Amino acid sequence: MNAIIAGFTALFSDPISLALLFFGIFFGIVFGCIPGLTATLGVALMIPFTFTMTPIQGLTLLVAIYVGGISGGLITATLINIPGTPSSIFTCYDGYPMAKSGKPGQALAIGVFASLIGGTFSAVALFAIAPQLAKVSLIFGNWEYFAVAFLGLMVVVTMSSNDFLKGLIGALIGLIVGCIGLDAVSGVSRLTFGAWQLQSGLQSTALMMGLFAIREIFNQSRDLGKPKMKIHLGKISFLPPLSEMKDCLKPLTLGCLIGTGIGILPGIGQNASTLISYNQAKAMSKHPEKFGHGSAEGICASEVSNNAVNGGALIPLITLGIPGDLTTAALIGGLMIQGLQPGPLLFTQNIDIVGTIMVSYFLANIVMYVMELGLMNIFVKAVNVKFSILFPAIVMFCVLGVFALNNRTFDIWILIVTGILAYILDQLGVDMAPIILGFILGPLIEKYYRMGMISENGNFAMILQHPIAVVCLIISLLFVFVPLFSKKIRQKKIGLNI
Amino acid sequence: MKARSLVSLALGLALAASSMTACSSAPASSSKAQSAPSSSAPASSVAETPATTDYPKKPVQVIIPYAPGGGSDILTRAIMKYIKLPNDQNLVAINVEGAAGYIGCQQAATSSNDGYTILAHNPMDVVSYTLNGTAPDALWSEMEMICGVVDDFNVISTNKQSGWKTIDEAVAYIKAHPGEVKWGTTGAQNVNYGDTLRVLEALGIKDDVTLVPYDGGSASKTALMGNHIQMETNSSSDIRSSVASGDTIPLMVIGDRRAKALPEIQCTQELGYDITTTKPRGYYAPKDTDPAVINILADAIEEVTKNEEFIKSVEDLGLEVNFVRGDEMQLKVSKWADTLYPVFEEMMGTESSSK
Numbered sequence: 001m002n003a004i005i006a007g008f009t010a011l012f013s014d015p016i017s018l019a020l021l022f023f024g025i026f027f028g029i030v031f032g033c034i035p036g037l038t039a040t041l042g043v044a045l046m047i048p049f050t051f052t053m054t055p056i057q058g059l060t061l062l063v064a065i066y067v068g069g070i071s072g073g074l075i076t077a078t079l080i081n082i083p084g085t086p087s088s089i090f091t092c093y094d095g096y097p098m099a100k101s102g103k104p105g106q107a108l109a110i111g112v113f114a115s116l117i118g119g120t121f122s123a124v125a126l127f128a129i130a131p132q133l134a135k136v137s138l139i140f141g142n143w144e145y146f147a148v149a150f151l152g153l154m155v156v157v158t159m160s161s162n163d164f165l166k167g168l169i170g171a172l173i174g175l176i177v178g179c180i181g182l183d184a185v186s187g188v189s190r191l192t193f194g195a196w197q198l199q200s201g202l203q204s205t206a207l208m209m210g211l212f213a214i215r216e217i218f219n220q221s222r223d224l225g226k227p228k229m230k231i232h233l234g235k236i237s238f239l240p241p242l243s244e245m246k247d248c249l250k251p252l253t254l255g256c257l258i259g260t261g262i263g264i265l266p267g268i269g270q271n272a273s274t275l276i277s278y279n280q281a282k283a284m285s286k287h288p289e290k291f292g293h294g295s296a297e298g299i300c301a302s303e304v305s306n307n308a309v310n311g312g313a314l315i316p317l318i319t320l321g322i323p324g325d326l327t328t329a330a331l332i333g334g335l336m337i338q339g340l341q342p343g344p345l346l347f348t349q350n351i352d353i354v355g356t357i358m359v360s361y362f363l364a365n366i367v368m369y370v371m372e373l374g375l376m377n378i379f380v381k382a383v384n385v386k387f388s389i390l391f392p393a394i395v396m397f398c399v400l401g402v403f404a405l406n407n408r409t410f411d412i413w414i415l416i417v418t419g420i421l422a423y424i425l426d427q428l429g430v431d432m433a434p435i436i437l438g439f440i441l442g443p444l445i446e447k448y449y450r451m452g453m454i455s456e457n458g459n460f461a462m463i464l465q466h467p468i469a470v471v472c473l474i475i476s477l478l479f480v481f482v483p484l485f486s487k488k489i490r491q492k493k494i495g496l497n498i
Numbered sequence: 499m500k501a502r503s504l505v506s507l508a509l510g511l512a513l514a515a516s517s518m519t520a521c522s523s524a525p526a527s528s529s530k531a532q533s534a535p536s537s538s539a540p541a542s543s544v545a546e547t548p549a550t551t552d553y554p555k556k557p558v559q560v561i562i563p564y565a566p567g568g569g570s571d572i573l574t575r576a577i578m579k580y581i582k583l584p585n586d587q588n589l590v591a592i593n594v595e596g597a598a599g600y601i602g603c604q605q606a607a608t609s610s611n612d613g614y615t616i617l618a619h620n621p622m623d624v625v626s627y628t629l630n631g632t633a634p635d636a637l638w639s640e641m642e643m644i645c646g647v648v649d650d651f652n653v654i655s656t657n658k659q660s661g662w663k664t665i666d667e668a669v670a671y672i673k674a675h676p677g678e679v680k681w682g683t684t685g686a687q688n689v690n691y692g693d694t695l696r697v698l699e700a701l702g703i704k705d706d707v708t709l710v711p712y713d714g715g716s717a718s719k720t721a722l723m724g725n726h727i728q729m730e731t732n733s734s735s736d737i738r739s740s741v742a743s744g745d746t747i748p749l750m751v752i753g754d755r756r757a758k759a760l761p762e763i764q765c766t767q768e769l770g771y772d773i774t775t776t777k778p779r780g781y782y783a784p785k786d787t788d789p790a791v792i793n794i795l796a797d798a799i800e801e802v803t804k805n806e807e808f809i810k811s812v813e814d815l816g817l818e819v820n821f822v823r824g825d826e827m828q829l830k831v832s833k834w835a836d837t838l839y840p841v842f843e844e845m846m847g848t849e850s851s852s853k
Contacts, residue, residue: 044566044593048575138724142710182597184713187630187687196604199632200596266720321739322720326565333567337575339814343739407592408605447713455680455710455726 003347004127007355010056011363020053020061021360025367028068033076033084033379035213035394036401038205039069043330045404047337055338055353060360062334063314066327067119067364070270070310071372074111074303079104079231079383082216082394086208087270087306089436090278094291094298101294104380105233109240110296111303112372114252118304119365121256122263122311126358131347133312134319137264142455143463145267146448147472152272153441154476155279167434170425174438177202184447185454197410204271206402206414207439211432213398214419217391219426224387233380238373244296251281251297255304262305263312266322270309272440275433277305283479311361318346318354553613553791554587560781561609561617563602565595569735569815573648573779574618576811580802584794598685598714600627607637611784613791616644620779621831622689629835629842630687638831642787643824645796646780647803648817651734652690652752653760654697658745659725665749665764668729669701676706682718682730686711689834692841693752693775694731700771722746733777734759738816752776758818775834778820780827796823 011017024046031042042065050058073088078095091111098107125133140148153171180191181201192198255277262273281301282291291298313324314331321343323329335342340350347354383390402411422432456462463469560578564570571593578589594602603624606617621643627633654665662668672679681698684690691711698704710727712718715736722730723745734757740746741760751757751765754774766773781799783792802808803821812819822830 047566048591051575051579138720141721141724141726182600182632185686185711187632187685189632196633197601199604200601203596267717320720320723322716329565330567333565333572336567336569336572336815339811341739341742341814344743344745345739406596407594408601451710451712455708457677457708 003351003355003358006352007359010352010356011060011359014056017057017060020057021064021363022367024061024064025068025364025371028065029072029372032069032072034397035076035082035084036209036398038085038401039066040327040330041401041405042069043327047330047334050334051337055340056356058334058338059356062331063357063360064364067310067368070306071115071368075379078107078111082213086205087274089212090274090302091299094295098294104231106240106244107299108376109237110244110299112369113240114300114303115307116365116369117252118256118259118307119310122260122308123362123365125260126311126314126361130315130319133264133315137316140265142448142452143466143469146445146452147469149441149444149448151472151476152276153437153445154479166430170430170434171438174435175442178439178442185450202414203406203411205405206411207418209398209402210415210418211422211435213394214415215422215426217395218423221391228387230384231380233377247297248300250284251301252304254280255301256308259305259308260312263309263324264315266316266324270306270325273309274302274306275437278302314357314361317342318357320344552585553794554583554585556614557588557590559592559615560589561602561606562591562593563595563599563619566593570618570779572815576808577799577802580805580808581798582801583798599623600632603637607641607784609784611787613787617782619782620777622775622777625831625835626688629838640785642783642792643828644781644783644792645799645824646778646820646822646827647799648779648812649820650777650817651757652693652731652777653734653737653748654731654750655737655746655748656729657722657725658747660728668749669703672703672706679707679729680710680727681707682710682712682721682727684712684715684718684732687845689775689838690731692838692845693773695841696773697752735816759816792824
C-alpha cells in the first residue's frame with residue numbers, strides 16, 4: 001500500500017513524468033502497430049535516453065512504451081491481417097475476419113477492451129499480491145517448466161482440428177526450425193551447416209514477421225489490381241456491444257489468469273502465453289467453430305492474455321530482480337543504468353521506484369485504452385492508403401525493425417526467406433500457427449526436459465515428486481485424446497470414414 | 499606525398515600528446531609498469547605505419563555481444579559516457595546478441611580491422627568458444643586485446659534454506675550425503691562450468707554432487723532461490739542483489755584475490771587451491787589492427803577507469819575496476835586457457851561418451 005501511495009506521489013509531483021507517460025504510450029502504440037517494430041525494440045531504443053532522466057521519469061517512460069507497444073499490435077492485426085507485434089499473431093485469426101465482415105470498429109473495440117481488462121487485472125495482481133506471486137515463480141523448477149510447455153504443445157490438437165495431418169506437418173516444421181543453432185544444454189551446433197551466423201538460431205521476430213507479415217503481403221498482393229475496399233470505421237463506442245461480449249466472460253477470465261501466470265514465470269514468454277490462452281479459450285468455448293472466422297471470444301482471448309503478461313512479468317522483476325520476458329529484461333537495464341539494483345531489496349530501499357513502476361503500469365493501461373480508441377480514426381486512415389504504398393512501407397518497416405533489433409543483416413535474409421517459404425506452405429494449406437507453436441515451445445520443452453533429466457541423473461520417474469508437473473502432463477494427455485475420440489464419434493454419427 | 503607526411507606528422511603530435519597525458523596522469527601505484535610500454539609503443543608504431551593518421555576520424559563502433567540492458571551493455575555505455583577520444587570522436591554501441599555472446603564476437607572478428615569496429619567482451623567467454631568447439635579457430639588469441647577494464651568473479655554460493663554458513667560446512671554435508679546436493683552453473687562447456695569442476699576436484703566432492711548447467715546466471719540464481727539446487731557457481735555481479743537480501747549466501751570466491759564486493763569471503767588462492775581464474779571484461783579489436791590505434795583506444799579507456807564517477811558506477815554493477823593493458827591481459831588469459839584446456843577436453847569427452 002505504501003508503494004502505491006509513494007508511486008502516485010512520485011508520479012504526480014513531477015509533470016515531466018506524466019508527460020513522458022503519455023508520450024511513451026503514444027510512442028509504444030505507434031511502434032506496436034507498425035509490423036516489424038516491436039515493443040522490445042521500442043524499449044531498447046529508448047534506454048539510452050533514460051540515462052539523463054531521473055529514475056522516476058526513465059521508468060515511467062519505459063513502462064509506458066511496454067504497455068503501448070504490446071497493445072498497439074492489435075490494430076494492424078485487425079485491420080490488415082498483419083500483426084504489428086509478434087504477441088498479436090492470434091488477434092489476426094479473428095480480428096481480421098470480423099473487420100472484413102464490415103465490423104472493423106467493433107473488432108477494434110473488443111480488442112482494445114480486452115487489452116484494458118488484461119492489463120488492469122495484472123496491475124491489480126501486481127499491487128496486491130506481488131511478493132506472494134513471486135514465491136510461486138520460485139516453485140517452478142525444470143520439470144514444472146517442461147510440463148507447462150508440453151501442455152502448450154498438446155493444444156496443437158485443438159488448433160488443427162480441421163486438418164490434423166497438416167497441423168502436425170506445421171508443428172514439425174516449427175520444431176525442426178527451433179532446433180537450429182547451439183543447443184541450450186550442451187552447446188552442440190545443430191543444423192547450422194557450418195554457418196556461424198546460424199549458431200544463435202533463427203531470430204524469433206524475423207521468423208514471425210516472415211511467417212505473418214511478408215507472407216500475408218504476398219497473399220494480398222494478388223488482389224493488387226482490384227479496387228480496394230475502404231475500411232469504414234463507423235461510430236466508435238467506448239465499450240464493445242454487450243451482445244458480442246456475452247460469451248466473452250470465460251475467455252477473458254481464462255486469459256487474465258493464463259497471461260498473468262505465464263508472465264510471472266521467467267522463461268516462458270509473451271508469445272507462448274497468447275498461444276496457450278487462445279487455444280484454451282477455443283477448447284473450452286461453446287462455439288469453437290467460430291474461432292478463426294471472426295469470433296469475439298478469439299479476439300478477447302488473444303488480447304487479454306498478451307496484456308496480462310505485462311503485469312505478470314513485472315512481478316519477478318521488482319520482487320526478485322528476474323526478468324519475466326524479453327522486454328522486461330530490457331527494463332532491468334533501465335533500472336541498472338540508474339544505479340538501482342532490481343531485486344528483493346528494491347521493495348525496502350526504493351519504495352518510490354517500486355511504486356512508480358506499479359502506478360505507471362496501471363495508469364498506462366487506462367491511458368492506452370482511451371488513446372487507442374481516440375486515435376482509431378487516424379489508424380484507419382493510415383491503412384486505407386493504396387496497397388501500392390502501404391505494402392512497400394510495411395516491408396520496409398519489417399526490414400528496419402528486424403535489423404535494428406540485433407544489428408545484423410543476416411536477420412533480414414531470415415525474414416525474406418521465411419516469408420517466401422511461408423507463402424508456399426500457405427498455398428499448400430499448412431496453417432502458420434502450428435509452426436509458431438513448434439518453434440516457440442519445442443526449444444523450451446527440450447531444454448527443461450534435458451535439464452530435469454540431468455538434475456535427476458537420468459531418472460524420469462523423479463517427475464512424480466513434482467505435483468504441478470504431473471497435473472499438467474495429465475491435462476495435456478486429455479487434450480490429445482478427448483478431441484480425437486469425440487471427433488471419431490462425431491464422424492461416425494454423420495457416417496464419414498476417417 | 500607531401501600531404502601524407504604532413505598528416506603523419508599530425509598523428510605523431512597527437513600520439514605524443516595522448517601518451518604524454520597518459521603518462522602524466524598515471525597513478526603512482528599499480529599501473530607504473532603498464533605505463534612504460536604505453537609510451538614507447540606508439541612511437542615505434544608511428545615509424546612503421548605512417549598510413550594511420552588522425553585516428554579516429556569518425557565514431558568507433560563497439561559491438562556488444564549481449565542484449566541492451568545487460569551488465570556488459572551498461573558497462574560499455576558507462577565508458578561511452580566518460581571516454582574522450584582524439585578529434586572529439588565518440589564510441590557508438592551496437593548490440594549483437596546470440597549464442598551466449600558468440601555471434602557478436604564472430605561479427606567483430608570478421609569486421610574490417612580499420613580501427614572503427616571493436617568488441618566489448620569477457621575474455622574467458624571468448625576462450626570458451628574455442629575450447630568447446632563453437633568457434634573454428636582461436637578467436638581469443640587471434641584478435642587483438644586492447645585492454646581489460648573491470649574484473650568480475652565466479653562465486654560459490656548456497657541458499658538460506660541449506661543453513662550452511664561456510665564452505666567447510668557445505669563440503670562436510672556433501673561428503674556425508676553423496677548424490678543429494680545439486681549444484682548449478684551458468685552454462686555447460688563454459689569457463690564457469692570448467693572452474694566448477696576444478697573446484698569440486700580440489701574439494702574432493704566431484705562425484706558427490708549433481709551438476710546442473712542452467713541457461714545463464716539469472717536462471718541459476720532463480721533456481722538457487724527456489725531451492726531446486728543447493729549450491730551454485732555464479733558471477734559476483736549476477737548474485738549481487740540476492741546476496742544483499744540474504745537469499746544467496748556466498749561461501750568462496752574463485753580467484754587470486756578476494757572480490758571487493760565480498761570482502762569477507764575467502765578466495766580459492768588463499769585457501770590453497772590453485773584455481774585463479776577471475777572474470778575480466780575487456781575490449782578486443784579485429785586481427786592485425788594497427789597497434790597505434792589500439793594504443794589510442796587503450797589510453798582513452800585507461801583515462802576513464804580513473805574517473806571517480808565511473809568507478810562508482812562500476813561498483814554499482816557489482817564489478818571492480820582493474821585496468822590491464824592488452825599484452826599483459828593476453829598473457830594472463832593464455833595462462834588460464836592452458837590450465838582450462840585439459841578440463842574442457844575432459845568435459846567434452848564425458849559429453850560425447852554419455853551420448
